[in-house]
Amino acid sequence: MQTTTGKIINQLRLDNRIEQLSCIGQIVETGVCRLALTPEDMEGIIQVRLWMEEAGLVTWLDPFGNLIGRLEGTDSSLPIVMIGSHIDSQPYGGRYDGAIGVLGALEAVQCLMEQGIRPRMPIEVIAFCDEEGSRFNKGLFGSRGITGQLEEGELERKDKNGVTRREALEAFGCAPEQFAEAIYPAGSIGSYLELHIEQGPVLESLAAPLGLVTGISGPLWLTVTMKGMAGHAGSVPMGMRHDALVGSAKVIAAFDDMVREEPEAPTVGTVGSLSVFPDSRNIIPEQVSFTVDLRDMEMERRNRLEGRLMNLLDDISSEYGLTYSLTEDTNSEPRYCAERIKNAIRSSAEEIGLPLPELMSGPFHDALALSYVCDYGMIFVRSKDGVSHHPSEYSSPEDIALGTEVLYRTIRQMCSPEIASNGTDM
Numbered sequence: 001m002q003t004t005t006g007k008i009i010n011q012l013r014l015d016n017r018i019e020q021l022s023c024i025g026q027i028v029e030t031g032v033c034r035l036a037l038t039p040e041d042m043e044g045i046i047q048v049r050l051w052m053e054e055a056g057l058v059t060w061l062d063p064f065g066n067l068i069g070r071l072e073g074t075d076s077s078l079p080i081v082m083i084g085s086h087i088d089s090q091p092y093g094g095r096y097d098g099a100i101g102v103l104g105a106l107e108a109v110q111c112l113m114e115q116g117i118r119p120r121m122p123i124e125v126i127a128f129c130d131e132e133g134s135r136f137n138k139g140l141f142g143s144r145g146i147t148g149q150l151e152e153g154e155l156e157r158k159d160k161n162g163v164t165r166r167e168a169l170e171a172f173g174c175a176p177e178q179f180a181e182a183i184y185p186a187g188s189i190g191s192y193l194e195l196h197i198e199q200g201p202v203l204e205s206l207a208a209p210l211g212l213v214t215g216i217s218g219p220l221w222l223t224v225t226m227k228g229m230a231g232h233a234g235s236v237p238m239g240m241r242h243d244a245l246v247g248s249a250k251v252i253a254a255f256d257d258m259v260r261e262e263p264e265a266p267t268v269g270t271v272g273s274l275s276v277f278p279d280s281r282n283i284i285p286e287q288v289s290f291t292v293d294l295r296d297m298e299m300e301r302r303n304r305l306e307g308r309l310m311n312l313l314d315d316i317s318s319e320y321g322l323t324y325s326l327t328e329d330t331n332s333e334p335r336y337c338a339e340r341i342k343n344a345i346r347s348s349a350e351e352i353g354l355p356l357p358e359l360m361s362g363p364f365h366d367a368l369a370l371s372y373v374c375d376y377g378m379i380f381v382r383s384k385d386g387v388s389h390h391p392s393e394y395s396s397p398e399d400i401a402l403g404t405e406v407l408y409r410t411i412r413q414m415c416s417p418e419i420a421s422n423g424t425d426m
């Protein structure tokens with residue numbers, strides 16, 4: 001089955017499956033809308049399950065709505081290697097986000113079986129339920145589910161038609177009362193691997209088809225409120241103003257400059273939402289609230305920037321006669337990929353002569369939830385123009401096949417009996 005390009009995976013089969021899955025819930029020509037726990041989502045699951053069974057995996061839909069296909073290992077007591085992603089999408093989403101991770105995992109495992117390789121540990125291919133969080137406004141549901149990270153009240157969350165998550169799960173044939181039994185016991189998952197589109201422009205700018213993910217950055221989310229004094233736009237002299245919008249604008253611009261200072265660093269900072277009160281063209285703005293999103297792979301640098309943002313707020317508030325307050329909405333730490341898995345991915349790419357630049361993941365993925373219970377690794381596939389969550393999202397079949405090939409070789413390395421016999425744990 002060796003092709004001229006040195007690839008062992010079956011690119012044609014993979015391409016066809018990606019194409020077929022993209023027809024389920026298709027909107028416009030290249031987009032999909034497969035919201036979690038909808039009939040379209042179920043149609044996708046039925047199709048992927050059929051392919052899993054064709055490949056020879058034992059499949060089930062767990063109580064969280066995750067589709068799982070299992071290949072037994074020679075020693076089923078060993079911790080599982082889990083590989084997957086999601087097949088739900090954004091309402092106006094693309095065909096590659098998540099889908100290539102599930103279908104790539106299936107292709108890699110099917111290829112392993114066709115090559116006559118019997119893994120020592122069990123391998124599970126998984127399509128996680130509701131990664132996107134678009135329907136119930138909270139994502140990573142299935143991956144948080146199996147790792148015991150669901151929060152109080154999640155089943156009562158409603159979609160915009162008033163349907164609760166519980167009702168949607170039950171309509172899907174899932175039984176929330178069985179959640180407890182479906183949580184994987186501590187230590188039962190040994191590694192998690194995920195192939196995903198980059199959803200950003202970095203790999204394209206490096207002319208690299210694939211990238212090795214170093215980790216998922218932890219966002220700090222703040223809401224800042226600056227308060228000044230309202231007044232008539234026509235009567236208050238400039239020297240007597242306490243304009244909350246001018247102060248906020250100064251802070252926002254200076255924050256952006258500050259985040260750009262180390263161009264080599266992966267640090268990103270964004271002010272994405274702003275609200276002005278009273279929001280009238282002839283009143284000096286009295287109060288402005290804006291959000292801050294700050295991400296980095298190094299907590300130390302992120303903390304330093306946060307400290308400098310506080311200084312900026314102090315300085316500019318006193319300069320413009322304002323006061324400010326802030327709330328911290330999210331503060332999560334970066335989650336690093338495991339060295340041993342990164343090494344396995346790196347050497348797999350070397351086998352096919354592919355350079356593998358390293359980059360961080362700004363967005364969340366199911367891997368984030370798994371990172372709290374096992375080692376994990378991620379491979380990114382180049383995205384055209386960095387676009388995602390949109391029908392124009394595109395990754396070429398060649399790039400996806402390369403990613404799947406590296407995934408296949410990584411799994412082969414991690415599960416091969418030779419490695420077991422000399423006792424080295426990859």
Ligand SMILES: [Zn+2]
Nearest residue numbers: 097098131196
């Ligand atoms: Zn995704």
